[in-house]
Amino acid sequence: MSLKETYGSLGLSDFEYDRILELLGRPPNYLELSLFSVMWSEHCGYKNSRPLLGRFPNDGARVLQGPGENAGVVEVGGGWALAFKVESHNHPSAVEPYEGAATGVGGIIRDILAMGARPVALLDSLRFGPLEEERNRYLMGEVVRGIGGYGNAVGVPTVGGEVEFAAAYSGNPLVNAMCVGLIRTEDLVRSRATGEGNLVVLIGSKTGRDGIHGATFASDELTEESESRRSNVQVGDPFCEKMVIECCLELLRNELLVSLQDLGAAGITSSASEMAAKGGVGIEIETDKVPLRESGMEPYEVMISESQERMLAVVEPGKAEETLRIVRRYGLVGSVVGRVSGHGDLRVIHDEEVVGSVPAELLTDAPTYERDVVRPGYLDEVQMLDLEAVPEPEDYNAALLRMLSHPNLCSRRSIFEQYDHEVGTDTVVSPGADAAVMRIKGTGLGFAISTDGRGRHCYLDPKGGGAATVAEAYRNLSCVGAEPVAATDCLNFGSPEKKEGYYHLAACVEGMAGACEVFGTPVVSGNVSLYNETESGAVYPTPVVGMVGLLEDVRRHATPAFKRERDVVVVIGSGARVSLAGSDYLEIVHGRVAGRPPEPDLEAEKKVADLVRELVRSGFVDTAHDVSGGGEICAVAEMALAGGLGIEYEEGALERTTAPQGRADIALFGEGSGAFIVAVPEERWGDLQEAVGGDVAYGRIGTVGGERIRVGDLIDVSLPELRTAYERDLFGAPGGAEVAH
């Protein structure tokens, strides 16, 4: 193989190789080239996204740790803090869905553990192609099984998430996992290596050949050959991870560690070089001291292996023996594999001979690429929507049933019942609501978490979709009664080397960053997954936002379920902006993905969300839900189904939205209002009007009761009939009750 072929096969460009020559002042050997290859991959080096990520606000009063560590950390109060991050495992899941999803969960848990926090909650954002295709059914089934197989065994509850289906994700599913950890603020750990002469200890499982060059694999498009790269996908062992969690928490409790870092993409190379670069020191790794799973492994393989369930710790020499004793008590492998030194290099030693040595800061400082942001021409075409060509449904009952049975809107019960969402006994609001609500034992405090993504919206309008994604997360937290404090993001996009892909990335980030500014929710951690493309094209641009909010009194929260007969149902927020453009209704009932969804009015949305949150926080409202996919009537139907109580719309209730546009389907199924639906007992209706005041639009739409949903002479459906449509098994026969159109 020629030199050019060698570095090319490792994913390095001519420009990058020349830069390595220039920085080192000599040609690298194969091991050193491998180190650069993994560290300068998009996955580890963020070379296409770093300049754009700088636009996110990442500071705030509650932020204890922003981007740059294993996870972001926010202060809760009472001495508590939350560490959280979302990460993708898209490429591995495309070729080996069970292990890809499982190790995605395992990896994000270790990121949280590396901050010293106990992982307490998991969420997953998933995207698949339509379930009519067998391959997509297989991918979904295995991904869900993998998430459950790992999360259930490791003992961290999976409390929420979301899933959507679109042809753009066929063959390239998105599997994003978020983890939240709880920690006392004084116990926070950083990954900075310090103290020349301190020892580097590898903890967890043995090292094998699994996942060699996984980071490079994840930074390329998926092709037919990707299938042959199954060996790039790691295999998870949740039992071992459980032991790693308990062991590391005990080591930290006993104050045995100087610093801690998880091993993820690029294995020891990434962990050691980041620890060294952050501490301004060098780290020497003796590859022959690393406990191996198989014989004959080359030093470079040991350095870049992505074997799972491993952590790297810096330990003072006097504490090494006690550290290793505790590691053994948990049945784990522990070994001193190196030391901190003053030279600043990541130095690889094998049989007492230096086999490679590269300044750590060169590895962690990948070159960055800024490209021209060019608006793609397809946008003009897809944003055109002539409402005249979208006829009103003849049968609104049928339209509603069809909407609620569609995989994008139906109940997620058949997924979340496969996840243990209660282990840990802190889950106050289980999956199925707008956000998961967790308590902090021994306090009255709670926190809420949601993940949101709006791929179709971002495809139709990248900037507006990016902003709407953040707005959706903000609304979801607000309507359970939580104050949103910070976000983490996973940017799932196509190739940044293509004009369209780079535009999507740049415009979505701009929209998200602007919304985060308005909402006061800094981005404290995140992950980028580019090259989500198959031979038939890129996925929808799908930034996923995980947001965390706080509840001062966890008892005061709301859920969507109608709770009492005769409650008054009220829409809070203006209905004037609702539109069918880019809506679920347009896609599900009319088979079209078109139009430019209303650009969110962020200031107005914040005002409404803050008001609803205040109503919940003060204990005034216990029933709330935001209007999102499927529009007002689908939100109302979900509330009715969750509570087992029907609703009767009042005469004229639709006029608040039909008046400007004149169509009942827009009022019922239109999206983009940023509105909420709440329910309060009749006798509190007067108080509610007073509490809402004159600044925010609101309107009474109906009364809870009975076993039907009735809207004038348009809709009259029984709850059992709705339930049959809504509670379909996503793993059952393809299409289910839905008839293909």
Place this chain on the structure above:
Amino acid sequence: MRIGVTIFPGSNCDRDALHAIERIGAEPVELWHADADLKRADAVLVPGGFSYGDYLRPGAIARFARVMEPLEDFARSGGPVLGVCNGFQVLTEAHLLPGALLRNTGMRFVCKRVRVRVEATDTPWTALCDPGEELTLPIAHNEGNYFADPGTLARLEDEGRVVLRYLENPNGSANDVAGICNEGRNVVGVMPHPERVSDPALGSEEGLKILRSVLAGARV
């Protein structure tokens, strides 16, 4: 009263059980798998989880852990023992309870709340319940499908040793069995998790009845 909670590698409901025991005013005691010592516990709870990863058969490895030696003696001499979920599986593998727990007939892990009927109140873990009382308890398992040969099942029924019975069978269990006891009635295994509904903050305290029963028994 001291209630011990066994901790095997891979147990993951141990901390929840310890917390619930504290809530009922008893003293929780951690029983590490590698120590053959029950630390003077007056009762023992074998918690849920995936002991040793459940890679062979749930509970099949845990039964050989050192802590099981004194636990078996304790159980055979009439000490109150409650196995929850994986703990139930461990007790069947250890032959402290008859039968076995097979994979759910739906072939999926199932996590939800189910309604069960208390069929036997003459055990140390159900003494505070009323006969026929209905409880709503959480389940979370992949192997909760109770199986025993027809003779054993008939004996369990005849001797009133079915302790909890599902109202809607979630996993294919024979005779809708959700929990059973041994001949001495002191060893009980249940698939539902009482420790998960032991706090009003989580919306229900129905599980406390089961945990408090053992306290009531101790005072008699």
